[in-house]
Amino acid sequence: MAITLDWKTGFEIELMAPAGASRQDLAQRVAMRVGGTVQRFFHPQSEPSAVEGRPVFENLTPGFRVVDGQGHWVASFVDDLTLQRDLDRERPPVDGWRRIVADDGRLLRLVERHCDPDAAGDSSLIPLAALFGTEIVRHPSGMVRVADDRGRSVAIDAPLPGERERPCEIVTAPIEADHAGVLGTLLADARALGFFVPVEAATHVHxxxxxxCSTAALAALVATWTQHGAGLKRLVGMNASCVRLGDWPEGLAVLTRSDAFAAMDWAAAKVALVGIKGLGKYCDLNLVNLINGRADKHTVEIRVLPGLLEAHEIVAAAALFEGILGWCRDAGRGEAVPGTLVELLIQSPMDDGARRLWLDRLRQENTAIAGSRRPYSRANTLSGDET
Structure with a gap:
C-alpha cells in the first residue's frame, strides 16, 4: 500500500545536471509537460567571504520558475552553493549565465525589484546604476561594476563560474494531496534528463x-528532537557530506522547558524565541520560518534527509516526520517524551505503512549494531602487558 501524507508540505530536492546540461533544461521539460511556461528570476543566496570585515557575500543567481497553463506555480529550479564536488571548477563560464554579488543583502533586494533577470548580456545592472545616479563600468574580465557617486562599490555582475549552471535544487509549490504523484512526475523528468544525486545533497521537507503554533507544541518538539534527534538522523541516513546542518543553540531548550515560556501566549513566545542568540536557519530542524511567521513560508523545515531521487523514499521519510510533528502537536503541556525511538514511532500519528517501514528499519539497525559487537573472549581483551 502506498504511503500517504496529510500535512501540507513543500519539498526541496538537491540534484545535479549531467555535464553539458543545466537546471534550465529541467525547468523547460517540466513546463512542456504541464503546458506552462518558464519564468527566469533572481535567486538569492549567501556564501562565506574571505574578505576581512565581510563575513558573507550575498549572491543572485539564475533561477527558473515553472507555472502551469493557469498561471499556478508548479516548482522552481535554483542553484545551491553547497553543491561543489561534482563540478569542474576550471570549466569556462557558459554564455548568458551570470551572478550578481554584493556585501549587503538590502542592495540585492533593490536589484530584484528594479532589474530584469532576462536582460541581455551584461546589461542587467543598468537600472541599479540609474538609482544611484551613475553608470555601469565594464571590465575586460567580463565583470560589470556599479558604484555610487562617491565611487563606493554597490554590486558586481560577473560570469557564473565553474559549471554553476548544473546544480539544481527543485523547490516545489506546497502540496496538499497526492504528494507521491506530484513528486513522482517531477523526478521522472529529472531522471529522463540524466540528473543525479550529488555528493553533498540533502532533501528538505517544509x-x-x-x-x-503553541508553546506546548514547540516545547514538545524541542524536547523530542533533543532526546531522539541523533537516532532519527541515523535512521534516515543523514548524508555526512552535507553542510549547513547543526544543533540548536543551548538557549532554545533552556527557554522552552521553562515555566515562564509555558505561561506565555504565542505572540509573547515568538518575541522570546527571536531573542535567542544563534538561532538560525542552518540547523537540523529549521524553526526560523515558524518564528518569523512569513505568510509565504510559514513552515518547520526538516533538513536532515539525504539526497533522494525516488518519490516513494521522500514521501516515506516525510511521513516519519509528519508523525513525530503530529505527536508534538497533540502533546499535553509538560507531557513526557516517549523514552525510546520505538515508543515514539508507535505513539506518533503516522501512516500505518510508514510506521511499519520505519519500525522494521529500526529493528534492522539495532540488529546490525548488536551483530557488530564482538563476543567477549579472554584473547581479545588482554592488554599488551598481559601478553
Missing part, C-alpha cells in the same frame, strides 16, 4: 507550521 511542513505547514500552523498546527505547531
Amino acid at each position: 511542513f505547514d507550521a500552523g498546527p505547531l
